[in-house]
Amino acid sequence: MIVPYTHVILLAALLFWAGMICTVLRRNLIMLLLGLEIMLNAAAVAFVGAGLHLQQIEGQAVALFILAVAAAEVSVGLALIVCIYRQTGTLDPECIESDACELE
Amino acid sequence: MSVYSIFFYLIAAVMILSTALAVTRKNMVHAVLFLVISFLASALLFFLLGAPLLGILEVVIYAGAIMVLFLFVVMMIRIRAPEGSGFLLWHYMGAGGLSAVYVAACLLLIRHAGPGTGAAMAAAVAAPADFGQYLFERHWLGIEIVSLLLLVALIGVLHLGLSRAGRRSGKGGAH
Numbered sequence: 482m483i484v485p486y487t488h489v490i491l492l493a494a495l496l497f498w499a500g501m502i503c504t505v506l507r508r509n510l511i512m513l514l515l516g517l518e519i520m521l522n523a524a525a526v527a528f529v530g531a532g533l534h535l536q537q538i539e540g541q542a543v544a545l546f547i548l549a550v551a552a553a554e555v556s557v558g559l560a561l562i563v564c565i566y567r568q569t570g571t572l573d574p575e576c577i578e579s580d581a582c583e584l585e
Numbered sequence: 586m587s588v589y590s591i592f593f594y595l596i597a598a599v600m601i602l603s604t605a606l607a608v609t610r611k612n613m614v615h616a617v618l619f620l621v622i623s624f625l626a627s628a629l630l631f632f633l634l635g636a637p638l639l640g641i642l643e644v645v646i647y648a649g650a651i652m653v654l655f656l657f658v659v660m661m662i663r664i665r666a667p668e669g670s671g672f673l674l675w676h677y678m679g680a681g682g683l684s685a686v687y688v689a690a691c692l693l694l695i696r697h698a699g700p701g702t703g704a705a706m707a708a709a710v711a712a713p714a715d716f717g718q719y720l721f722e723r724h725w726l727g728i729e730i731v732s733l734l735l736l737v738a739l740i741g742v743l744h745l746g747l748s749r750a751g752r753r754s755g756k757g758g759a760h
Contacts, residue, residue, distance in 0.1 A: 483589045483633065486702045487695065492597045494691050496604055498684065503608040505680045511613055511659060515620060518651065519604060522627055525639075533634045534702070538711050538719050541636045542727075545720070548639075548646050549731040553738035555651050559658050560742040566662050 489530030496523035510565065510572045514558045521551045589708065592633055600626045613659045617652055624648040638713040 500519030503512060525544040532540020562572070569577055600623050607619035624647040631640035711719075720728065 483587075483706050483708055484593045485705055487698065488593070488597075489634070489706075492600065495601055498687060499601075499604045499608050501683065501687065502680060505683060506676060507608075509613070511655065511662075512608075512616065515616060515655065516608070518647075519608070519620070519623075522624065522647065525643075526627055526630060529631055529634050529636050529639060532636075533706050533709060536707075536709060538716060541639055541711055541716060542720055542724050544631075544636070544639055545642065546724075546727060546731055548642055549735060552646055552651060553734050555654060556742050557738050557745075559654055560745040563658060563662070564745055572662065 483533075486530060486534040489534075490527060493523045493527035493530065496520075496526065508573050508575065510562045510574060511559075513574070514555065514562065517558075518551060518555065521547055521554075589633065590705070593630070596626050596630050596633065599623075600630070614656065617655045617659060620655075621648050621652045624652065635708065635710040636716075637710065638716050 497520050500516045500523060503516030503519060505516075507513060507516065525547045528540040528544045528547065530540075532538060532544075565577060566572060571577065603619045603623040603626065607616045607623060610616040610619065624643060628640045628643040628648065631637075631643055
């Protein structure tokens with residue numbers, strides 16, 4: 482016997498919240514993508530926990546798809562970030578569109 | 586309290602602590618390394634929850650490939666100015682509002698949780714062979730779609746890199 486299902490979901494919820502805060506509050510494109518990764522991982526944890534709770538293998542299949550989608554997303558995202566950095570010389574999301582940061 | 590639940594709470598503590606440290610670090614290399622610890626712990630959690638194949642894939646893909654990619658990019662890019670920390674009030678208000686909505690949704694879900702969610706779960710393991718057979722019997726179309734998605738991502742990344750290199754060489758030829 483392992484722990485109750487609610488504890489697994491609570492752990493996933495805390496991890497998702499950490500990723501959300503990282504995405505919203507950090508002013509850095511790489512940290513923003515890192516927050517997305519944390520959120521995807523939390524979703525995978527929740528799916529595996531739900532699969533064990535319902536005694537279904539379906540949850541693990543969805544977690545596998547989440548893993549693959551995360552790999553695709555991060556490769557394209559990092560390539561875009563490198564492109565943006567080469568063109569604008571900054572990683573601050575607020576400085577990309579406008580020249581406000583250079584005027585300061 | 587069985588030995589499994591002790592393991593679970595230990596792993597959960599490591600995951601939450603290392604993720605919190607990763608989110609708050611100023612130095613991005615430290616953040617990525619803390620996140621590697623978090624993903625290794627979640628691989629252990631997958632083993633504990635009866636998904637050994639997913640645990641191994643988590644180590645190989647998440648902690649191995651994705652985080653090393655992040656590390657490459659972080660080390661390739663040299664940031665001139667340190668990350669601005671001067672948050673405006675509406676940044677915090679946005680984060681607080683989002684958190685409030687999130688906590689409300691969580692509380693609503695906990696209140697309307699189905700029966701049997703408070704009882705300890707029975708341990709079960711999906712053997713990698715069974716899991717793979719299930720995956721290719723029931724989700725073969727999903728597997729094909731995901732492989733196509735990875736191919737499209739590969740072509741997209743190649744295009745982004747090649748167009749940049751081509752533009753630079755064109756610029757060099759004009760001089």
